[in-house]
Amino acid sequence: MQRLRRLAHNTIAMNTLEKEKSYQADERGYYGDFGGAFIPEMLYPNVEELRSQYVQIMQEPAFQEEFKQLLMDYVGRPTPLYYAKRFSEKYGTKVYLKREDLCHTGAHKVNNTIGQILMAQRLGKTRIIAETGAGQHGVATATVCALMGLECIVYMGAVDIERQAPNVARMKMLGATVRPAMSGSRTLKDATNEAIRDWINNPVNTHYIIGSVVGPHPYPDMVARFQSVISEETKKQLLEKEGKENPDYVVACVGGGSNAAGLYYHYLDQPDVGIIAVEAAGKGVDTGESAATSALGREGIIHGSKTLLMQTDDGQITEPYSISAGLDYPGVGPMHANLFRSGRGEFISVTDEDAMTAGLELSKLEGIIPAIETSHALAIFETRKFKKDDIVVINLSGRGDKDLNTYIDYFKL
């Protein structure tokens, strides 16, 4: 923190940041020790253009109005806050599901892409790039580009292109070009590298729509703000249903951490609300095939942000593993690194097996087939016990349609 004070900074556009929220980003994009913008000079003009304007643009009444209108009419917001009666009975506590799976395109990702496409238009950009792992963010980006008539290029690891064929087809139907990332392990990390390289090569007309609360400042904060509609709605809905805005716990899965950031956002500085983050343990935290960054990561720099990441002793970034492509990322957003280090958040990791079982269970108990990412958050109830009258809100971040093949193979359906 002392270091931040020593850094000179431009405060003009930043005065409007909500500084009183201590778990939010500060004006230089730091969450405690984490965040910042560790970018090569080639990206400085693009990132600086965005940094100096994003808060101002987002606060313009015309921007707010268009954003809210699209979230309502196009995405289908507000999404329901659903009391999961049979699931609650089974685990002896009160569980609400925030139904982001009912968003257009099937996951929370579209909240962010709607916001960023409006941002790109305000900045005068005509070409959009994105990275994607499972393809959910790629589809959400291709969707808003179709909506606005903008050129869209999505980078996707060659391995993921094979694993997620239906989403590749969806992106193509939506008019996007899907470019395979051929370097490294050919998954999400490498797709992100390729998107960043594209941005270096196209610094003037292109906006990069990052899909999670990762990357250089201002991305983590900007994406969190766009996703914060999730907790904004939750507060109102809980007040109607329970007579109070604050639950006892908010629970979400964390890949990069955008659905989690959205659900936590308005609760970050409410100490009576417990924050639970669920990471993918893969085949087990100590098996060498895991994506549990808080358990396995150390402080370092990935994709322009100082955060916790999985790496060798020598600082080379290592390959994570999870059955869920959306959680298969070797870092976490700086907000979550800070929640972990400060102790504000409780971090739990869940194996492939426990997640798959929980996904099947929710399907049978509530008639909702969740995305495998989300299933990780559902799985904690087997071991993490809650009191009978605790109110627990889980972010049901996406639906399981995209994962049907994985469910079929796993359960021999």
Add this chain to the structure above:
Amino acid sequence: MNRIKQKLQEDKKLLSLYFTAGYPAIDDTVSILTQLQESGVDMVEIGLPFSDPLADGPTIQESSTAALHNGMTTEKLFSQLDGIRETIHIPLIVMGYFNPMLQYGVEKFCKRCQEIGIDGIIMPDLPLAEYEAEYKAIFEKYGLINVFLITPQTSDARIQQLDAASDGFIYMVSSASTTGGTSGFSNTTSDYFERIAAMNLKSQQIVGFGISNEETFKAATTHQKGAIIGSAFIKHITKNGANSVASFVETIR
């Protein structure tokens, strides 16, 4: 005096070469350095390989992956370079990404560089603000020059800021691109070279990215002090072997 500063005072255009340490084979580092010096190269950037080199095109990415696969590490490179100053007298710069330096320990890294006789560091993803707030004092304590980059998109105000912070040369990225572009230079590029020269910066400039042959070397050094070749050199040794350094340098000047 720091060897980079000394070299910048010489009355000639400087040719600098980049290579990835640990490539093609893990133990080629010293041999490549020796050949570079014997071929009359003025300065060398020794690339410390990184798993995720964001600013690099396919050639340097692939050589980095291969070098890591060969077992290159920060400590391994330093141990190869121990004693190098008995034979190598041209300026040496370590170029890499910030995460490996951070994990090694920034101070320990700088101290080792000084012991070896490294003159400067290029870390593209260590931005000016972070450098000045956290690391400048350490770099200076160990006599290391930090090299800043500019691009055609860098604003004049930012260039002035980087120039003021710079103690050696400014690394002028020739166009908006990652390393390894080979399309030659356009009129816009020449305008950029002229524009920067006309700014009368206190730091001399050395051009990098997209320089691959005599023609592009000449174009880059018409207005600037020197030029750096990376990908084209790596392609050459990939094709002709690690002992073919001289035959590449001959084609440049």
